[in-house]
Amino acid sequence: MGSRCVKFGVIALILTGHWKFNMAPHGKELSEDLKKRIVALHKDGLGYKKIAKTLKLSCSTVAKTIQRFNWTGSTQNRPRHGRPKKLSARAQRHIQRLSLGNRRMSAASIAAEVEGVGGQPVSAQTIRRTLHQIGLHGCRPRRKPLLKMMHKKACKQFAEDKQTKDMDYWNHVLWSDETKINLFGSDGVKRVWRQPGEEYKDKCVLPTVKHGGGSVMVWGCMSAAGTGELQFIEGTMNANMYCDILKQSMIPSLRRLGRRAVFQHDNDPKHTSKTTTALLKKLRVKVMDWPSMSPDLNPIEHLWGILKRKLEECKVSNIHQLRDVVMEEWKRTPVATCEALVNSMPKRVKAVLENDGGHTKY
Known part of the structure; x- marks a missing residue:
């Protein structure tokens, strides 16, 4: 009963904004040359602290780099799999045809059209992101005389x-x-x-x-x-x-x-x-x-x-x-x-x- 009350209390603090997480900031990814130097120094017999002091890095960074090398046998990062695309290749081609067919069609209108055809709800921001990937960006049109x-x-x-x-x-x-x-x-x-x-x-x-x-x-x-x-x-x-x-x-x-x-x-x-x-x-x-x-x-x-x-x-x-x-x-x-x-x-x-x-x- 007491543990359940503690859980509810923590959840309440999170929801009300009184509980703040101190997330560690993500640093820059190490270059391949630097990773290889860390492994080489470790093979020469240097410990984590000496390597960190020599290369001006943190001990945790050195340790993680060496551990990853021991596990995988390589200093390169493993392939990363992000979130799968919401739109299929066919839907992306449909979006491209709509935008090229009517250059003044808004992202919200394209999203409604795509949802009406495929039945899949799509946000206007997803449409913009898809158009940006194919090189289409929303710009202010040039003012030119009407030419017949x-x-x-x-x-x-x-x-x-x-x-x-x-x-x-x-x-x-x-x-x-x-x-x-x-x-x-x-x-x-x-x-x-x-x-x-x-x-x-x-x-x-x-x-x-x-x-x-x-x-x-x-x-x-x-x-x-x-x-x-x-x-x-x-x-x-x-x-x-x-x-x-x-x-x-x-x-x-x-x-x-x-x-x-x-x-x-x-x-x-x-x-x-x-x-x-x-x-x-x-x-x-x-x-x-x-x-x-x-x-x-x-x-x-x-x-x-x-x-x-x-x-x-x-x-x-x-x-x-x-x-x-x-x-x-x-x-x-x-x-x-x-x-x-x-x-x-x-x-x-x-x-x-x-x-x-x-x-x-x-």
């Missing part, structure tokens, strides 16, 4: 026409585009490195404002020779405003590239309007035929990204300061940066061909 078949065909045709062009041709192209630059924050997802309890530190939060924020729209151009003109856009840009930008900012930048210069802009309705087309024809500007929905091919897109990352390091509090900093950083852009971006054009064209007109890493 007509867009892919146009991009592929452009790449086929330009794949024989050398760097002398690309060096005479004036690339242009518009972009929005925010005063606070950004349109993308930001991440920070932080430790537990640092959620509200100044360095770990993304500041927002209720009033006084805003953004600026800019038009810019670049070539292998460096950045061209940059102009701020007031209000909503229409074809007439775009024509003014072309006359005031594009033409001076284009003339610096000489007679062989080619002007590039996308197929925005303002760029392809009758007013804009007539102006470019009057000014005798060679315009590159550009496929729709193809930002991967335009190196100025990467220049905007470089500019915005630089602006994140600058502390500005209003639109006027933002304009000054944008213009200053734009003019400060090294020529080598623009040259490197333009030098990537043959690789961009090749990537489009390899992906049959689809998305590329650019």
Whole structure:
């Protein structure tokens, strides 16, 4: 009766958390060379204590190593048998087919599907672990424009026409585009490195404002020779405003590239309007035929990204300061940066061909 009460008391202490086990920590496994040295010293007649002192190990480690050698005749560990896999090879193939068939299918949905087919309950964590073993990991999808078949065909045709062009041709192209630059924050997802309890530190939060924020729209151009003109856009840009930008900012930048210069802009309705087309024809500007929905091919897109990352390091509090900093950083852009971006054009064209007109890493 007394022993039974003691057992119940011990169980109660364990369940309530008042009983703590002092588990010995697991040390690192000894290397094969070290195990062989222990056995060799023991064969030479040294005792456990002397071996432990010589190799700076504990006596228990030395004793276990020698005892294992005496039992098995080897210093290598015996094969270890872990817990058997819960999922069969057939179930794993089914999981792989489901995940590859629908890349946006969650682990919980796959688990429910597997359980519905085989009747075996499976957790979402088991699904994730299985997918990790075959090289599939949950990642944030890249943001890319929606490409229809007509867009892919146009991009592929452009790449086929330009794949024989050398760097002398690309060096005479004036690339242009518009972009929005925010005063606070950004349109993308930001991440920070932080430790537990640092959620509200100044360095770990993304500041927002209720009033006084805003953004600026800019038009810019670049070539292998460096950045061209940059102009701020007031209000909503229409074809007439775009024509003014072309006359005031594009033409001076284009003339610096000489007679062989080619002007590039996308197929925005303002760029392809009758007013804009007539102006470019009057000014005798060679315009590159550009496929729709193809930002991967335009190196100025990467220049905007470089500019915005630089602006994140600058502390500005209003639109006027933002304009000054944008213009200053734009003019400060090294020529080598623009040259490197333009030098990537043959690789961009090749990537489009390899992906049959689809998305590329650019």
